[in-house]
Amino acid sequence: MQRQSIWVVAAVVGLLLAGSYPLAQELGVASLRGAQVDVPVGIEDLAAQHKRRFNRAYRMQPPLIPHGIDQYQIDAANNQCLGCHDWSNAGDQDAPTLSMTHYLDRDGRQLDEVAGTRWFCNQCHVTQADVEPLVENTFVPSSQR
Ligand code: HEC
Ligand code: HEC
Structure with a gap:
C-alpha cells in the first residue's frame, strides 16, 4: 500500500516538473548568454x-x-585525444605530447599509460575563444599583477 502511494507521489511530481518547462519561459528564465532555455x-x-x-x-x-x-569522442573505453597527444603517437601526429604529470597516478607512481585522473581531458582543458566573459569579474592573469 505504501509502495503504491510512493509511485503516485512520483507521478505527480513528474507531471509538475514537466508542466514547469513552459513556465520557465513565461517567467523569463534565460541562460547566462540570454538564450531561452528551450x-x-x-x-x-x-x-x-x-x-x-x-x-x-x-x-x-x-x-x-x-x-x-x-x-x-571521450568515453569509458575510448579517448581520441590520445591518438594525437599520447607520448606514443605525438611525434607522428606533430602534436604536443601530454606533459609527464598526466602519467602520474594519485600515489605518485609513473605509468606508461595516461593516468585515470587525467582521462577526461575536457574536465580541465577547454577550447579557446575570444569572447566576452559571461559574468563580470576582476580576474587578471598572474603575469600582470
Ligand atoms: C588529429 C590530432 C589531434 C587530436 C585528435 C587532438 N589534438 Fe590537441 N592538438 C593537436 C595539435 C597538432 C596541436 C598543436 C596546435 C598548435 O600548436 O597550433 C594541439 C594542441 C592542443 C593543446 C594545446 C597544448 C599547448 O601546449 O598549448 C591542447 C590542450 C590540446 N590539443 C588538447 C586536446 C584534447 C583535449 C583533445 C581531445 C578532445 C585533442 N587535443 C585532440 C592535435 C590533435
Ligand atoms: C585534472 C586536470 C587535467 C586533465 C584531466 C588533463 N589535463 Fe592536460 N594539463 C593540465 C594542466 C594543469 C597542464 C599544465 C601543467 C602541466 O603541464 O602539467 C596540462 C598540460 C597539457 C598539455 C601541454 C603539455 C605541454 O608540455 O605543453 C597538453 C597537450 C595536454 N595537457 C593535453 C591533455 C589531454 C589530451 C588530456 C586527456 C587525455 C588531458 N590533458 C587531461 C590538466 C589536465
Whole structure:
C-alpha cells in the first residue's frame, strides 16, 4: 500500500516538473548568454576558434585547446585525444605530447599509460575563444599583477 502511494507521489511530481518547462519561459528564465532555455544555441556563433595559441593566464593553467574537439569522442573505453597527444603517437601526429604529470597516478607512481585522473581531458582543458566573459569579474592573469 505504501509502495503504491510512493509511485503516485512520483507521478505527480513528474507531471509538475514537466508542466514547469513552459513556465520557465513565461517567467523569463534565460541562460547566462540570454538564450531561452528551450531554444538550441548554435555553438558556431559563440565560439569562433582562434587558431593561434593563447598565453596561459597563470603558470599551471591547463592550456586552452587551439583546435575544434567536437569530433573527438571521450568515453569509458575510448579517448581520441590520445591518438594525437599520447607520448606514443605525438611525434607522428606533430602534436604536443601530454606533459609527464598526466602519467602520474594519485600515489605518485609513473605509468606508461595516461593516468585515470587525467582521462577526461575536457574536465580541465577547454577550447579557446575570444569572447566576452559571461559574468563580470576582476580576474587578471598572474603575469600582470
Ligand atoms: C588529429 C590530432 C589531434 C587530436 C585528435 C587532438 N589534438 Fe590537441 N592538438 C593537436 C595539435 C597538432 C596541436 C598543436 C596546435 C598548435 O600548436 O597550433 C594541439 C594542441 C592542443 C593543446 C594545446 C597544448 C599547448 O601546449 O598549448 C591542447 C590542450 C590540446 N590539443 C588538447 C586536446 C584534447 C583535449 C583533445 C581531445 C578532445 C585533442 N587535443 C585532440 C592535435 C590533435
Ligand atoms: C585534472 C586536470 C587535467 C586533465 C584531466 C588533463 N589535463 Fe592536460 N594539463 C593540465 C594542466 C594543469 C597542464 C599544465 C601543467 C602541466 O603541464 O602539467 C596540462 C598540460 C597539457 C598539455 C601541454 C603539455 C605541454 O608540455 O605543453 C597538453 C597537450 C595536454 N595537457 C593535453 C591533455 C589531454 C589530451 C588530456 C586527456 C587525455 C588531458 N590533458 C587531461 C590538466 C589536465
